[in-house]
Amino acid sequence: MITLEKVSHEWSDFSLKNVSFNVAQGEYFVILGPTAAGKTLILETIAGFHIPRQGNILLNGKNVTHIPPEKRNIGFVYQDYSLFPHMSVEKNVAFGLKMRKVPKRDVEIKVQSIMDSIDISHLKDRFPSTLSGGEQQRVALARALVIDPDILLLDEPLSALDPRTQESLREELKRIHKVRGATTIHITHNQDEALALADRIGVMMNGEVIQVDTPYKVFNEPASEEMAAFVGVENVVEGKVVSSEDGVALVEIGNYDIRALSSLTEGEVNVFIRPENVVLSKVKLESSARNSISGKITRITQFGATFRIYMDNSLSALVTKQAIEELGLNVGLKVYASFKATAVHVIKRCDEDYV
Amino acid sequence: MSIRKILRGAKRQPVSLIFSFVGSILILFTILTLFNMIFRQIVLDPKSLLEAANDPTVIKSILLTLYASFLATLIAMILGTPLAYVLARHDFLGKSMVESIIDIPVIIPHSVAGIALYALFMRRSAVGEAFYNLGIIFEDSLWGIVVAMLFVSTPFYVNAAREGFQSINPRLERVARTLGASQWKAFYRITLPLAIRHLFSGAVMAWARGVSEFGAIMIIAFYPMIAPILIYYEFTTHGLKGSQPIAVLLILVCLGIFIVLRMSAKYWERRK
Numbered sequence: 221m222i223t224l225e226k227v228s229h230e231w232s233d234f235s236l237k238n239v240s241f242n243v244a245q246g247e248y249f250v251i252l253g254p255t256a257a258g259k260t261l262i263l264e265t266i267a268g269f270h271i272p273r274q275g276n277i278l279l280n281g282k283n284v285t286h287i288p289p290e291k292r293n294i295g296f297v298y299q300d301y302s303l304f305p306h307m308s309v310e311k312n313v314a315f316g317l318k319m320r321k322v323p324k325r326d327v328e329i330k331v332q333s334i335m336d337s338i339d340i341s342h343l344k345d346r347f348p349s350t351l352s353g354g355e356q357q358r359v360a361l362a363r364a365l366v367i368d369p370d371i372l373l374l375d376e377p378l379s380a381l382d383p384r385t386q387e388s389l390r391e392e393l394k395r396i397h398k399v400r401g402a403t404t405i406h407i408t409h410n411q412d413e414a415l416a417l418a419d420r421i422g423v424m425m426n427g428e429v430i431q432v433d434t435p436y437k438v439f440n441e442p443a444s445e446e447m448a449a450f451v452g453v454e455n456v457v458e459g460k461v462v463s464s465e466d467g468v469a470l471v472e473i474g475n476y477d478i479r480a481l482s483s484l485t486e487g488e489v490n491v492f493i494r495p496e497n498v499v500l501s502k503v504k505l506e507s508s509a510r511n512s513i514s515g516k517i518t519r520i521t522q523f524g525a526t527f528r529i530y531m532d533n534s535l536s537a538l539v540t541k542q543a544i545e546e547l548g549l550n551v552g553l554k555v556y557a558s559f560k561a562t563a564v565h566v567i568k569r570c571d572e573d574y575v
Numbered sequence: 576m577s578i579r580k581i582l583r584g585a586k587r588q589p590v591s592l593i594f595s596f597v598g599s600i601l602i603l604f605t606i607l608t609l610f611n612m613i614f615r616q617i618v619l620d621p622k623s624l625l626e627a628a629n630d631p632t633v634i635k636s637i638l639l640t641l642y643a644s645f646l647a648t649l650i651a652m653i654l655g656t657p658l659a660y661v662l663a664r665h666d667f668l669g670k671s672m673v674e675s676i677i678d679i680p681v682i683i684p685h686s687v688a689g690i691a692l693y694a695l696f697m698r699r700s701a702v703g704e705a706f707y708n709l710g711i712i713f714e715d716s717l718w719g720i721v722v723a724m725l726f727v728s729t730p731f732y733v734n735a736a737r738e739g740f741q742s743i744n745p746r747l748e749r750v751a752r753t754l755g756a757s758q759w760k761a762f763y764r765i766t767l768p769l770a771i772r773h774l775f776s777g778a779v780m781a782w783a784r785g786v787s788e789f790g791a792i793m794i795i796a797f798y799p800m801i802a803p804i805l806i807y808y809e810f811t812t813h814g815l816k817g818s819q820p821i822a823v824l825l826i827l828v829c830l831g832i833f834i835v836l837r838m839s840a841k842y843w844e845r846r847k
Contacts, residue, residue: 269749289752296753302746306768315764319755367754 221245221403222371227265227275234258235427236265236272243371243405248397250414251407252438253424254450259407262424263373266405267294279370290319295364295402299376301356303348309359310335310344316367334366337399338392354385358392365400374406378413390416411454415439415492416567423447436490440534455493455535458569461486468561476533478511480564488569495528497563498537500547505558512558517551520544531557609826616823627820633805637825640801641832643717644785647724651732651781656774659733660762663740681730685790692723693795719796724785732781739773740766772840779836786829 227239236258243249253259264270266277268289276285284292303312310331317327335341340358348356357377364372377393378386394417397404408414414421415435422432423443431443439456442448459473464485471478471491478491499505505512515531522528527544530536535557539549549555585592616624627633662674680688696703696713703713713719743766751761789803797804802825810818 264749267749267753269752288757289749290755290757292753294753296750298746298750300744300746302744302750304747304751304765315751315756316754319751319760363750363754 221247221280222266222405223276223278224262224266225276225278227262227272227277229261229265229270229272229274231261231270234261236261237426237428239275239427239429241422241429241432243403246401246403248404248406248417248419249422250418250420251405251422251424251429252411252414252418252451253407253409255409258427259409259424260375263296263375263405263407266371267296267373268292293367293370295367295369295372297357297360297364297372297374297377299380301348301353301360301380303356303359303363305348308345308347309340309351312348312359313362313366315363320367330366334362338362338365338396352385353381354389357381357389361392361396365396365402369402372402372404374404376408377406379408379410386413393417411439411451412492412565415454415456415490423451425450455491455495455498457491457493457534459489459491461489461566469566471564471566474534476513478513478564479561480566481562482564482566484566484568490567490569492565492567493535493559493563495536495538496526497559498535499558500529500537500539500543500549500555501558502547502555504556510558510560511564512556514554514556517549517553517555520549520551529555531555533557612819613823613826616819620820623816623820624823627824633802633821633824636800636805637802637828639717639720639799640786640803640825641828643720643801644724644728644782644788646717646721647728647785648732648778648782650721650725651729652774652778655729655733656736659736660740660766662733662737664745677730677733679730680727685727685788686794688726689723689791689794692719692726692791696722696795713795715796715798717796717799720792720799720801723791723795724788727788727791728781728784731784732777735777735780736770736774739770739777742773743769772843775840775843779833779840783829783833 222243224239224241227236229236234256239262241249251259251262261270265272268284268287271286276283278284279292304315307315313335314327314331317330322330332341335344338358338361340355340362343351343355343359348359351359357380361377374393378389381389390413393406396402397417406413406417418435420432421435421438422429423438424430425446430447431438433441436456436458439451439454442451457473459471459478461469461482461484462472462477463470464482467481467483469480469482469484471480471489473491480491501512504514513533513535515533515535517529518532519530520527521530526538526540528536528538529549537557543549547555581592658677662670693714694700696706696719698704698707698712698714706713706718711718713722747765747769748758748761751765752758756764787803789807792801793804793807800808802821806818806821806825809821
């Protein structure tokens with residue numbers, strides 16, 4: 221669908237080095253990386269604002285490296301929304317169709333239907349400066365989607381929003397992707413966002429894409445130390461919801477179960493537990509609201525001021541130096557990893573398998 | 576606001592209060608100078624003001640001034656808008672030099688500008704001759720006036736337009752491109768409408784600057800007489816009595832136009 225082949229380019233303060241990846245038809249691809257990793261530049265290069273010094277960009281098998289942006293049929297959404305301030309919401313959304321010389325009648329129908337589906341019809345006569353961040357981002361999405369783009373490029377689309385709006389727009393993105401099946405490249409520095417949305421994740425650092433994999437693999441088998449430090453703040457385990465009672469789901473994970481606060485009642489899931497929420501002890505902590513999983517310590521690494529303890533039950537915990545000494549933690553020691561059901565984050569896994 | 580309130584405020588913000596008093600001296604200086612002349616003319620000698628307003632020579636020279644400056648502004652807009660856009664959007668080698676060159680007309684004395692323009696555009700020079708062959712003469716003609724006005728007013732337009740373009744996020748154009756707009760369309764559907772107020776106020780400033788030019792025009796085109804030159808001529812031959820009515824008339828006309836343009840720009844802004 222879209223392929224980047226060894227794309228390299230230098231700007232005054234950034235560069236892209238040999239960036240290669242492949243995004244399949246209908247896939248939701250997230251590029252995850254810290255700020256200033258050159259993520260926006262990749263999207264802008266795919267959109268055609270920059271011609272790379274080296275390498276090629278293929279769209280549906282066709283080399284588009286030297287084709288101007290207006291001929292690529294790409295939908296672009298910026299973090300700052302970039303709505304046209306001198307046009308009403310309706311005119312903003314209609315812009316792409318007008319540029320394509322779509323007959324007036326069809327423009328009206330298409331604009332109306334996309335505005336209905338993203339729930340912004342009531343805003344159609346308003347101007348961008350009078351809208352909230354979330355509303356503006358919805359308009360920007362509608363404007364990009366109405367032209368039926370071959371690819372949708374999202375540049376940190378949720379980062380400028382408050383947490384609640386972020387949550388609802390994230391669901392919206394998920395829904396839109398499900399309904400329309402648009403091939404999407406979404407860039408972000410937010411791991412939760414990547415985990416919630418991605419079919420596959422490309423991790424980017426210092427202008428290089430260093431790993432492209434499923435969310436599970438990216439978080440559990442990071443390709444380098446540097447990457448582990450960046451993505452390694454979560455425990456991610458694959459599991460399956462087997463039953464549910466009073467909003468507490470029982471998730472089966474290999475040879476143990478986890479109780480988690482979740483509305484899900486069944487299905488394959490990814491389970492996230494922040495290592496700082498995991499408490500280690502030598503005896504099992506009995507409590508109905510608490511999970512207590514036994515495991516053997518396999519590795520201890522320093523992680524900033526704290527230490528990260530890895531266990532053979534694919535969980536890890538962050539502890540202080542003092543705790544290590546008090547508990548006498550050592551590689552090979554058998555411990556219990558305990559955490560509350562409310563500290564577990566469960567996300568439904570996507571069924572399709574790309575790569 | 577009562578005096579007591581002001582005094583209480585002054586205790587907390589003595590700097591603002593003192594600065595406000597000192598600052599108002601400059602404003603008073605401007606108002607007093609103009610108002611004194613206008614008041615003396617209208618109240619003490621309205622008859623010669625009316626005479627001036629009925630004198631075809633005076634009317635003709637004022638209209639010529641406004642028209643010539645309008646032409647100069649038009650040329651500045653046609654050539655200056657692309658220049659301003661390039662300066663706002665692109666970095667290139669020697670850009671700061673180009674920006675300095677744009678500002679040169681502001682700092683050189685007007686008589687020097689006049690002499691330089693004369694040397695370039697007189698019929699005996701290569702450039703002047705080339706234009707002469709096209710039927711355009713600069714010495715003592717409308718085009719001499721226009722070229723002098725253009726020279727001095729260009730910085731005002733180009734700088735305002737550049738600031739206008741700079742204030743528009745280039746991402747808007749980029750998004751427009753992805754939506755199918757060519758670079759041309761992105762410019763005139765997105766950037767131009769958003770910058771238009773800056774361009775307009777730059778044009779008003781350039782026009783006003785053109786109207787006020789005297790030194791450079793005197794050297795390249797003493798005739799046909801624009802209003803500032805006519806006023807100077809009257810002053811040297813008939814003194815204050817002969818020149819002041821025309822000066823007041825010119826000021827009233829210019830202020831009137833200036834206020835109308837500013838107000839229409841404001842009105843425009845509010846409607847947005």
